[in-house]
Amino acid sequence: MVYCGRSRGCYLCRKRKIKCDEALPECGNCRIYGRPCPGYRLESIFRNETSKVEQLVKKSGALPHGSQSGGRRDSIIPSPSVSPIADSTWEERAACYFFDQYTSGEGDDEAISYLSFLPSLYAVCRDKRPHNPTKTTLRLAVDATALMTLSSHINAPPLALRAREYYGSALRGLREALATQTQAVKDETLATMVLLALFEDIAGERNGLASSHAAGFELLMKLRGEGQLGNAQGRDLFHFAYTHTHVEILALREKPRYDTDWIVESLNGEDPVARLILIASKLSQLFLATSSLQAATSTLLNTDTISQLTVLLLTCRQIDLELTSWTQDLPERWLPLVIYADKSTAKEPLITYHHLSIASVWTYYRAVHIVTHVITAELRRTLAAATGRFEPLDEPGSPTPANIMKMIADICRSIPFCVGDVDIMGNPTTAPSSFSSSSSEAKPRARAFSVYSMIWPLWYILSSGLATPSQEDQIRNCLGRIGSVLGIKLALILAENASNQRNSQISIMDPLATNAGNGIGRLD
Structure with missing residues (x-):
């Protein structure tokens, strides 16, 4: 006799081998398909497995001493039977x-x-x-x-x-x-x-x-x-x-x-997601205005153009302040947690969240913040070329290497939680072999919709040329797992395409790396 487990899913969901919400009087899956729910099994069921064991032993040719190969079937206690259930369609x-x-x-x-x-x-x-x-x-x-x-x-x-x-x-x-x-x-x-x-x-x-x-x-x-x-x-x-x-x-x-x-x-500005969409909308408008003005400055540069560049730069800094304010006005359950999962190693601490859905929003937020810094750097570079004046990096809103690298590092430190490799306390949820960052076949335990929203922010970081080689490997591996194991093929395409796009992306390294005499540092 064997114990059949603790799952109380309805008989039809168990036959289909799908997750059952165990709702009463009928489960959600049966309600969706308009089929009568056949009900749930008892809390504890023991099933007779004697016949199965005998068949396995016969196959191996190693019957126990005193057993006969032609044992009587009527001597075996019959298994409990249930009403036949029509199989589900694909x-x-x-x-x-x-x-x-x-x-x-x-x-x-x-x-x-x-x-x-x-x-x-x-x-x-x-x-x-x-x-x-x-x-x-x-x-x-x-x-x-x-x-x-x-x-x-x-x-x-x-x-x-x-x-x-x-x-x-x-x-x-x-x-x-x-x-x-x-x-x-x-x-x-x-x-x-x-x-x-x-x-x-x-x-x-x-x-x-x-x-x-x-x-x-x-x-x-x-x-x-x-x-x-x-x-x-x-x-x-x-x-x-x-x-x-x-x-x-x-x-x-x-x-x-x-x-x-x-x-x-x-949109309701009190909702964190709606507020982030509002900020991203302003950034989109700024990006379009910046692109049009930069196209004009390539052929014409005058006082009006310089004035417009200055206004756009101030607007970009205002958006940066709003993004910073977004993190300060969040409810407590939205705040990230810094977890020192293994103090015996020299690895950086992990970042976890109260919910996977919140983690995906933070990934999007950090990517938007990096885009803001990229646009700011482009405007500063264009304005400096037009006026011959260079602002120091410690000016408010300036895209310093430390700020950008911290956001990229935070994204990478969040990946183990975002894909479900660790829980909120940083404890592994998978076997040690699959938890290894080098295992591209380890199945992410997160649900698909939470990692689906991460694909484009991760691709942007990967294609921008701002990440370190180890960070690029981690992001590429994450996209590979999402594509090959969770089956979102777009992630595989973006992982392969990132290096091709890097040449067409305007890198933030150029405006931050210029002559030392201008007071500009280099992003190394």
């Missing part, structure tokens, strides 16, 4: 896995909501009566993204093939919905676009580095207006769409196609 298995990895529910111990409404919205969309085009399209998008997620996780090409079929159907439905404004502004339409963007990143099928859905996100945010911020579902969708597009503006130096900053101004 679409159902994939959807359950996808929701577990890419959505956060109310019961999850997460500080930030991430598409938490999607499982319930998908459950409604599965009801095909009456026919609703936007709901049908959303259902197809969920099935496509879920199948691709599961295919990447278990390396099952047939599932990827089926996922692409659903993706094509969902894409056609999305185009039809965008043709009519009444359909375009619905939550189901924006949610479909969110899912197709996820599909693109999980499959690693972007055309270059820019997302093919960025323009669509900007259009829908503009059409939906301020009303989309009136409920949690609309705000959740807006946060994803805005972050998805503005990460590319800051990292890839893309230009927005539609003005959506007026919507950002309606």
Whole structure:
């Protein structure tokens, strides 16, 4: 007799081998699929394993002394039986896995909501009566993204093939919905676009580095207006769409196609995520103004241009102060923890957080802060070339090497917690062999949605040329694990592309490294 474990998942979830929330009177997975929940097993169950042991012993040809190879089956105590359960489809298995990895529910111990409404919205969309085009399209998008997620996780090409079929159907439905404004502004339409963007990143099928859905996100945010911020579902969708597009503006130096900053101004400034989006929006505007002015100064330099450069530099410093203030106004549970995990080693302490979702926001914050310093350095360099005057590095808002290197170091010190290798106290959550930073096949224990938001900030650091070789190795290894083990193929593409992009990135080393007589230090 053997003890069958402590899990009390319902029989159907256990048969599917998926996580069960053990809710009563029925679990969440069964509720999503509209199937009757078969219930839960007892707290303790002992199963008779005699027949299994006998079969294994017979195979090995080493029966115990006194046993006979043709033992009577009626002498074996029968195992407890349960009612037969219809097996689940691959679409159902994939959807359950996808929701577990890419959505956060109310019961999850997460500080930030991430598409938490999607499982319930998908459950409604599965009801095909009456026919609703936007709901049908959303259902197809969920099935496509879920199948691709599961295919990447278990390396099952047939599932990827089926996922692409659903993706094509969902894409056609999305185009039809965008043709009519009444359909375009619905939550189901924006949610479909969110899912197709996820599909693109999980499959690693972007055309270059820019997302093919960025323009669509900007259009829908503009059409939906301020009303989309009136409920949690609309705000959740807006946060994803805005972050998805503005990460590319800051990292890839893309230009927005539609003005959506007026919507950002309606966000609740008391919320840490909303406040960070507000600051990032100001930085995007500054970046565009800086790019246009720098293009003009290459051919024309006059008093007005110098005056504009001075104003932009002051604006950049103001943004830097707001970013610093963001860290000072956070609630206590948002503050990072410095953990000395192993005092016997000379390694730097780790940085952990109360929630993985907070850790991903801090990674984004630090990357935005570094971008601010890069823009500040570019403005200082351009202004110095125009006036012949160089500011010392200890001026307020100046991008000193120490500040930049500290932010990069903090990102790297946070990586073990961000991918779930250590807990909040810095204790390893994986076996020693997989905890090693050199193990690219160790499965991150964090859920996919928390590491998905880290990909672009990590790529920016890797491609900027600001990190040390050991930090670059750590970041590249992290991206490799996210891509190969969690199945987000975009991470693999960015890890390989970082060195190519480095030549096109404007390095902060140039404005910080000039003649010693100008009072400028060098970032070594």
